[in-house]
Amino acid sequence: MYRRDYIMRQIEFMVEVLQRLGGLVDERRYQAAMTVIDESMEELFGLNGTMVTRLFGREPLSQLTFGEAADLSQAKLIAAAALLQEAGDIQAEQGMADESFPFFASALELLLVALLHQDDSPLPEYAPDVAELTAVLDPFHLPPHLNQLLLRYYQKNSQYDEAENVLFDMVEELPEDAEIINMGITFYQLILKESDAQLEAGNLPREEAEASLAELLALRGDHF
Incomplete structure (x- = not known):
């Protein structure tokens, strides 16, 4: 009961904050908004936004809530x-x-961590959208740890084509990275256990998945 009350108060707090921010941005009072x-x-973490973004790529941002329910x-x-x-x-x-990159990238990392551990509770209306964040980050190079989170998120949500795109971006950048190759092999081995209909729904037909798996196995020196 206490946790639920806390979450409801936090949602109310966030709605008020976002309304204030909207007004300040409309007035172009950007420093006041920041x-x-x-x-x-x-209020949330004991760290301001700039300090949180400085942790990006150095420490897992999930540690900000370590030990909490x-x-x-x-x-x-x-x-x-x-x-x-x-x-x-x-x-x-x-x-x-x-200057926008560390804020958007940190937002995406925090969002993905939350969604990968999401229960059945509905998300608040102010929850960012993964597709929107990946779109604004498209011109930038994403670090491996963020791409790995994206891969896991897309796999969890049966967006197999998106997962494959992320995977091969990583392979193209680091073609000899055994961890990435093994991650990709595991990904294909898991999704190939799904039905043809499920693979088609995820926009990755079985034949394409099998061909990609064979490609990764060849990179590792195995045979499909």
Whole structure:
């Protein structure tokens, strides 16, 4: 009961914060908006937004909620992802695309961690959208750990074609990385246990999946 009340209060808090941010951005008071984001992040984690983005690529951002109950952790991660997406939007609106990257990328990492451990609870309306974040990050190079989270997310959601695209981006970048090749082999071995209909629904027909598996096995020196 306590956790549910806490989550409801947090949702109300986030709705108010996002309304404030919308007003500040409309007035082009970007620095004031960033201050609101930092204060809100400190309310969640004791770290402001810039400090969180500095952890990106150095430490798993999931550690920000280490030891907390799953539902509380998910609520905090999604709230933080929403705030960091707002920060990225603010940078982008000012024409600072490079400065927007760590905010968008950190938002995506937090969101993916939350969604990979999501229970059956509905997401709040302010939860960011994976497709929207990947679209704004498309011009940038994503680090391996973020691509791995994307691969797991797409696999979990039966978006097999998207998972394959991410996988082969990683293989193309690091063609001799045994961990990535083994990850890909495991991915194909798992999805090939699905029915033809399920594979077709995920836009990755069996023949294509088998061909890709054979390609990865050849890279590893095996035979399909």
